[in-house]
Amino acid sequence: MDQAKRLENQPQERRERLEATVHGRVQGVGFREHVARAAQSLGLAGWVANRTDGAVSVVAEGDRASLDVFENAVRQGPPAASVLRVEVQRRPARGGLTSFQVRHGAHPGD
Numbered sequence: 436m437d438q439a440k441r442l443e444n445q446p447q448e449r450r451e452r453l454e455a456t457v458h459g460r461v462q463g464v465g466f467r468e469h470v471a472r473a474a475q476s477l478g479l480a481g482w483v484a485n486r487t488d489g490a491v492s493v494v495a496e497g498d499r500a501s502l503d504v505f506e507n508a509v510r511q512g513p514p515a516a517s518v519l520r521v522e523v524q525r526r527p528a529r530g531g532l533t534s535f536q537v538r539h540g541a542h543p544g545d
Contacts, residue, residue, distance in 0.1 A: 449498060449499075450496055450497060450498060450527075450528035450530075451496065451497070451498070451499055451502055451525055451526070451527065451528055452494065452495070452496045452525065452526045452527065452528045452529060453481075453493070453494070453495045453496075453502045453505065453506060453523060453524075453525055454492075454493070454494050454523070454524045454525075454526065455492070455493040455494075455506070455509055455521055455522065455523045455524075456486070456490050456491070456492055456493075456521070456522045457490055457491045457492075457493060457509060457512070457518060457520075457521050458489075458490045458518075458519050458520040458521070458522075459512075459516065459517045459518045459519035459520065460515075460516055460517040460519075461489075461490065461491045461512065461516050461517075461518060462485050462489060462491065464512075464513060464515035464516045465513045465515060465516070466483075466491055466512055466513060466516050467483045467484070467485070467491065467537045468513075468537065469508070469512060469513040469516070470483045470491075470493055470508070470509055471483060471535055471536075471537050473504075473505055473508035473509070474495055474505060474535040475535050477497065477501040477504060477505055478497060478501065479495040479496065479497040479501055479502070479505055479535055480495070480496050480497065480532035480533055480534055480535055481493070481494040481495035481496055481532050481535050481536075482494055482532075482535065482536045482537070482538050483535075483536075483537055483538065484537075484538035484539075485539075493509055494532075495535070496528040496529070496530070496532050497528075502525070506521075506523060509521060
């Protein structure tokens with residue numbers, strides 16, 4: 436079953452949204468690809484993008500357990516990264532996200 440089908444079959448009320456801003460040495464070290472691989476392996480939808488201030492923005496939607504595992508992967512980062520601080524907010528899922536994307540350049544959101 437592909438990612439879009441898994442998300443469609445998940446009741447909206449059981450889905451959550453994670454929004455994170457990651458600070459530290461997180462650009463130019465494979466951080467976005469690390470986050471995308473983790474999200475895709477967990478069947479999450481969303482995106483990751485560099486910010487102009489050197490941080491990285493992350494948005495993901497899925498079930499709570501998968502988001503907990505994903506948040507740990509975000510906090511750890513790839514070996515070349517140095518994550519200093521992660522600001523996380525959890526909210527009800529908004530929907531409308533069907534896959535996980537690496538967005539290039541500074542992105543204002545969805």
